[in-house]
Amino acid sequence: MEEKCFFLYKGLKKPLVFKGLKGKYIYYAGGSFAGTMVLGIILSKVIGFFVGIVLALGIGAGLIWNVFRLQKTKGLFNKTLTKNEIFMMPVRIKLKQKYKPK
Helix, strand or coil: EEECCCCEECCCCCCEEEEEEEEEEHHHHHHHHHHHHHHHHHHHCCCCHHHHHHHHHHHHHHHHHHHHHHHHHHHCCCCCCCCCCCCCEEEEECCCCCCCCC
């Protein structure tokens, strides 16, 4: 039997990439897939085999689509923007007016 190989590409200072997913989103997609498998088993026992499997596949496809959407909109790194603070190490200065760069 022939073994299947999947290549995980990681370059210098680049995130881990697998099937179009990068970094932490690989784990999110894996968790969504595993959750869909468990949900499929539960729904097939409760509702009925075919209806439960179809419903679980629909929910799983939505979860995977959401992971790709999150990757596209949020990116790999979450950075919050504070509009009324200037950070000068180690002091934090609060501004009374909004800071407008020239």
